Amino acid sequence: MTRPVTVGVDGSPAGLAAADWGAREAQLRDVPLRLVHAWEWQPCSHAPPEGPEYARRWSEGVPREVSARLHRSYPNLDITADRLIGPPPEVLCEAAEEAELLVVGTVGTGVFAGFLLGSVALAAVAHSQRPIVLVRASTAEGDEHPGHASAVASARPxxxxxxxxxxxxxxxxxxxxxxxxxxxxxxxxxxxxxxxxxxxxxxxxxxxxxxxxxxxxxxxxxxxxxxxxxxxxxxxxxxxxxxxxxxxxxxxxxxxxxxxxxxxxxxxxxxxxxxxxxxxxxxxxxxxxxxxxxxxx
Missing domain, CATH: 3.40.50.620 (HUPs)
Known part of the structure; x- marks a missing residue:
């Protein structure tokens, strides 16, 4: 069985950066890409404020929208998208067990200022039994992440x-x-x-x-x-x-x-x-x- 590169997506810019990095990594490894969105109702900064039912529908659309976006950029990549129920750290660690590696986004606040490394990312790193890659979101428009994987030879070590x-x-x-x-x-x-x-x-x-x-x-x-x-x-x-x-x-x-x-x-x-x-x-x-x-x- 071929293990996919699995990415945790949540609709945030950091999640989109992680999804893009994961897609490139899946291409490099010639394996499928799996997008996983964990649904557990709780107020958060990037969720819509209209209420639980609206938030539930928003949550259902997150993996579909990210998948559609990636299909446009990576038309030959095998992409699946799943919405799973449960606490995000537990859901991601369970998904990682079947993955080549797990990719999670973090919020970048500048090279020297540090990251806002959330509880989900920290818990996933601490508990995952598979390799996990943390990718930061770009801090400014046009600021290409220095670690973006590429399907061609890279000059960066x-x-x-x-x-x-x-x-x-x-x-x-x-x-x-x-x-x-x-x-x-x-x-x-x-x-x-x-x-x-x-x-x-x-x-x-x-x-x-x-x-x-x-x-x-x-x-x-x-x-x-x-x-x-x-x-x-x-x-x-x-x-x-x-x-x-x-x-x-x-x-x-x-x-x-x-x-x-x-x-x-x-x-x-x-x-x-x-x-x-x-x-x-x-x-x-x-x-x-x-x-x-x-x-x-």
């Missing part, structure tokens, strides 16, 4: 935030697949502070030691990535082992990226409830490019 402490095959595979589909280069970023010596961090005080730490991590990155580069020989890989907070370096790389890929651990001995972690939280709120969060054990 795919960026992978690599956790060398627990390298995940699922996360690395997703990043290499994404770069190969786009005929794009892959930038692998690993950031961190060198271990403290005599109780004092080495950042800023011992340049030679910092250089030694970066060189050691670069060599370890080569070892981790070597089998993947052999499997994907057409992907041009650049490695970047840097000193400092990983989120900062990923955000810098994300300003010119087609896609940023990070992982989320699904099993943590200290986590009672699903959580996304501080790095993912920072990247999801501030990265201007679409961000793929890949769950792994």
């Amino acid at each position: 795919v960026v992978l935030g690599l956790d060398l402490g627990r390298p995940s095959d699922e996360v690395i595979r997703f990043a290499f697949d994404s770069a190969a589909l786009r005929a794009a280069p892959l930038l692998v970023v690993r950031g961190g502070n060198p271990p403290a010596r005599n109780g004092v961090s080495g950042v800023g005080g011992e340049p030679d030691r910092e250089a030694d730490v970066a060189a050691g991590e670069t060599e370890f990155m080569r070892m981790v990535l070597r089998p993947w580069q052999e499997k994907y020989p057409a992907v041009d890989v650049t490695q970047q082992a840097v000193i400092g907070q990983p989120a900062h370096h990923l955000l810098d790389a994300g300003t010119s990226a087609d896609l940023v890929v990070i992982g989320r651990r699904t099993r943590s001995p200290r986590a009672v409830l699903p959580r996304i972690g501080p790095l993912a939280h920072a990247v999801l709120h501030h990265c201007p490019a679409p961000v793929a969060v890949v769950p792994h054990g």
Whole structure:
């Protein structure tokens, strides 16, 4: 069974941006596109104010209208649209189980100001067992999203935030697949502070030691990535082992990226409830490019 790219649509500009990104991604992957609208009556900023019955009819039209719009732009793409009943986070996570990946929109407020990352998006990221991509809406007319997928070769890289402490095959595979589909280069970023010596961090005080730490991590990155580069020989890989907070370096790389890929651990001995972690939280709120969060054990 071919898994579709599934997009959560809600009639908002962010949902339309996600639908467009999902359509392009489905074309790249040569899979169907599924649009899912979750209906649960509650007041919201983009719903009509006339009342429950009008809102219900509006909700029924959302997936049809988005589907018709995408059919005009992607006439050869297999598109289905479903309106499902239930809380949006639960509906989206259930739909994601049958999907190649799930795409959800976020509201962009500017590269440096951050996103208005809603509860639906956060809950979907925290609970989904499948990869989920968050796409921001354009903040100004004519402002093309830097991460819009393209059916042709892309000059923008795919960026992978690599956790060398627990390298995940699922996360690395997703990043290499994404770069190969786009005929794009892959930038692998690993950031961190060198271990403290005599109780004092080495950042800023011992340049030679910092250089030694970066060189050691670069060599370890080569070892981790070597089998993947052999499997994907057409992907041009650049490695970047840097000193400092990983989120900062990923955000810098994300300003010119087609896609940023990070992982989320699904099993943590200290986590009672699903959580996304501080790095993912920072990247999801501030990265201007679409961000793929890949769950792994």
